[in-house]
Amino acid sequence: MVPEAAASTNxxxxxxxxxxxxxxxxxxxxxxxxxxxxxxxxxxxxxxxQNILVACLPVLLLAMGETFVIITGGIDLSVGFVMGFxxxxxxxxxxxxxxxxxxxxxxxxxxxxxxLAIGLIPGLINGTLVARLKVPPFLATFGLYGIAYGxxxxxxxxxxxxxxxxxxxxxxxxxxxYIVPGKTVSFLVKPQNLAMEEMRSMISVLPILVVIFFVFxxxxxxxxxxxxxxxxTYAIGGSMDAAVRAGINVPAHLTWxxxxxxxxxxxxxxxxxxxxxxxxxxAGSARMLDSVVAVVIGGASLYGGTGAVKGTIIGALIIxxxxxxxxxxxxxxxxxxxxxxxxxxxxxLIDQFFPELVGRGE
Amino acid sequence: xxxxxxxxxxxxxxxxxxxxxxxVDLEVYPGEVVGLLGDNGAGKSTLIKMVSGVYHPxxxxxxxxxxxxxxxxxMDALELGIETLYQDLALAENLNVYANIxxxxxxxxxxxxxxxxxxxxxxxxxxEKVLKRLEIEIPSLKSQIKHLSGGQRQAVAIGRSIYWNAxxxxxxxxxAALGVQEQRKVLDLVRVLASQNIPIIVISHQLYDIFSVxxxxxxxxxxxxxxxxxxxxxxxxxxxxxxxxxxEVAQQPAGGPPAD
Numbered sequence: 001m002v003p004e005a006a007a008s009t010n011x012x013x014x015x016x017x018x019x020x021x022x023x024x025x026x027x028x029x030x031x032x033x034x035x036x037x038x039x040x041x042x043x044x045x046x047x048x049x050q051n052i053l054v055a056c057l058p059v060l061l062l063a064m065g066e067t068f069v070i071i072t073g074g075i076d077l078s079v080g081f082v083m084g085f086x087x088x089x090x091x092x093x094x095x096x097x098x099x100x101x102x103x104x105x106x107x108x109x110x111x112x113x114x115x116l117a118i119g120l121i122p123g124l125i126n127g128t129l130v131a132r133l134k135v136p137p138f139l140a141t142f143g144l145y146g147i148a149y150g151x152x153x154x155x156x157x158x159x160x161x162x163x164x165x166x167x168x169x170x171x172x173x174x175x176x177x178y179i180v181p182g183k184t185v186s187f188l189v190k191p192q193n194l195a196m197e198e199m200r201s202m203i204s205v206l207p208i209l210v211v212i213f214f215v216f217x218x219x220x221x222x223x224x225x226x227x228x229x230x231x232x233t234y235a236i237g238g239s240m241d242a243a244v245r246a247g248i249n250v251p252a253h254l255t256w257x258x259x260x261x262x263x264x265x266x267x268x269x270x271x272x273x274x275x276x277x278x279x280x281x282x283a284g285s286a287r288m289l290d291s292v293v294a295v296v297i298g299g300a301s302l303y304g305g306t307g308a309v310k311g312t313i314i315g316a317l318i319i320x321x322x323x324x325x326x327x328x329x330x331x332x333x334x335x336x337x338x339x340x341x342x343x344x345x346x347x348x349l350i351d352q353f354f355p356e357l358v359g360r361g362e
Numbered sequence: 363x364x365x366x367x368x369x370x371x372x373x374x375x376x377x378x379x380x381x382x383x384x385x386v387d388l389e390v391y392p393g394e395v396v397g398l399l400g401d402n403g404a405g406k407s408t409l410i411k412m413v414s415g416v417y418h419p420x421x422x423x424x425x426x427x428x429x430x431x432x433x434x435x436x437m438d439a440l441e442l443g444i445e446t447l448y449q450d451l452a453l454a455e456n457l458n459v460y461a462n463i464x465x466x467x468x469x470x471x472x473x474x475x476x477x478x479x480x481x482x483x484x485x486x487x488x489x490e491k492v493l494k495r496l497e498i499e500i501p502s503l504k505s506q507i508k509h510l511s512g513g514q515r516q517a518v519a520i521g522r523s524i525y526w527n528a529x530x531x532x533x534x535x536x537x538a539a540l541g542v543q544e545q546r547k548v549l550d551l552v553r554v555l556a557s558q559n560i561p562i563i564v565i566s567h568q569l570y571d572i573f574s575v576x577x578x579x580x581x582x583x584x585x586x587x588x589x590x591x592x593x594x595x596x597x598x599x600x601x602x603x604x605x606x607x608x609x610e611v612a613q614q615p616a617g618g619p620p621a622d
Contacts, residue, residue, distance in 0.1 A: 238454035246466030305456035
């Protein structure tokens with residue numbers, strides 16, 4: 001056949017504009033880092049850079065599930081409150097298992113596993129509503145948004161759950177390596193009996209949380225990119241009709257997609273419990289916005305069919321850098337919501353009005 | 363003559379009081395291109411949808427490769443090798459050519475002995491083979507469908523059905539959305555398929571297409587089959603007359619169809 005249409009694909013945008021259109025997120029992230037580096041104090045210290053990674057985790061975990069959902073052309077508005085629900089369930093079980101006499105090495109992972117298992121339920125409900133009962137994703141997950149929040153408040157009796165095993169906080173806030181230049185390197189345990197000077201010069205490397213949770217991100221990035229499951233996820237987002245006619249079990253697939261989303265929301269909840277040693281119903285209330293923004297900045301279209309974990313990671317880093325940078329500059333945190341909301345609107349406008357700039361469709 | 367690939371006997375479909383298809387008989391032989399003609403509402407689409415499993419007949423029988431078949435769903439028809447290409451083609455525009463050919467039936471290979479991953483090289487190679495066999499040229503099988511022309515998309519959809527062993531192809535208005543040059547390509551492709559013994563039913567409003575590509579014409583009007591002609595024995599004028607149902611059909615023995 002004649003390659004006439006293929007040649008006309010990028011007729012409208014010039015080469016540099018197209019490059020910028022495709023890579024604006026990376027450029028934006030670099031500009032952001034440069035700006036905070038110039039304005040802030042010690043912004044590029046190893047400690048602060050690792051803080052950005054830790055700050056990016058809750059956003060990234062929620063956004064991972066959201067990436068799968070958005071690629072299929074759906075959206076999951078419940079992730080923030082499913083995360084809150086998970087923190088409450090996880091914290092509650094840690095307290096209960098501890099009271100039952102279990103040592104921390106058993107109670108912490110067990111509570112986390114129970115929480116992850118229970119956390120699949122909201123995903124199953126969302127998936128069933130969307131895939132089998134044909135409720136629009138926006139409405140189905142909005143319903144779960146309220147339901148998950150209500151149950152969290154009941155379980156937590158409207159107060160944050162405390163009294164968890166203290167070791168949880170160590171997992172959540174400690175590092176794999178501690179280096180005191182010229183003196184010692186230690187693994188997992190902070191070196192003892194250090195002088196004041198040495199304490200100050202100590203460098204902590206590789207937050208435990210980052211390592212644990214990036215494993216999940218890596219596994220699901222692989223699933224999306226390399227497996228049939230991932231391929232079918234893109235196909236459903238590209239054309240539901242084509243997927244059905246190709247014999248893909250679309251309802252079952254979509255149900256799994258919403259379960260994955262709830263699974264990542266629950267992972268984010270477990271992470272929160274380890275970091276803050278508490279569980280609260282509103283732990284993720286502001287995170288739903290972040291998760292959608294991270295995915296959209298990452299190049300996914302809300303119309304479905306495109307998106308990748310690589311982009312979502314960049315999106316989450318942009319938000320985490322903003323958050324960390326504002327703390328560094330002592331800017332009140334409410335400003336970040338304005339900034340992130342504005343970024344979302346701009347990203348969606350670019351997607352809608354300049355699709356050729358982003359290399360998407362004609 | 364050989365055994366017909368598809369045979370319809372007295373096929374009937376009613377919607378309430380309306381008889382959309384009324385006792386239609388039809389045969390399609392291997393390697394034959396049959397044009398199905400008729401005005402809007404003549405019953406062409408309804409007839410085709412019974413053969414592709416979308417509608418259930420209210421009367422009559424369908425024989426495929428000599429055996430009577432009952433189609434519960436479009437999947438039943440697909441499994442038998444009855445492939446229908448609608449105008450929308452059902453391609454995932456965000457995926458590339460070979461991903462669409464293998465959609466739903468992707469080739470995989472083991473990865474670290476743990477999990478199976480997509481085998482892109484194999485799918486690419488197999489797709490290349492089938493497209494080559496059909497004399498279809500697409501510059502890169504890694505192009506997303508949305509970057510292809512209408513004719514190329516049509517070719518991908520045909521390539522997919524042939525790869526998965528279509529035994530009968532039904533094409534609904536295959537050239538409707540195409541430019542002139544692309545129409546030519548698709549019609550050539552239909553002839554290539556026929557030469558490989560795959561029978562094709564073409565529904566089209568474009569008489570030129572029909573005359574240049576078919577061996578036989580079946581004309582429907584108000585749900586009934588009103589005529590059947592060998593393409594080389596009829597003329598566009600006669601066919602138009604049969605479609606609209608005018609009593610006086612101008613006979614133009616000298617006219618003949620355009621070059622085959």
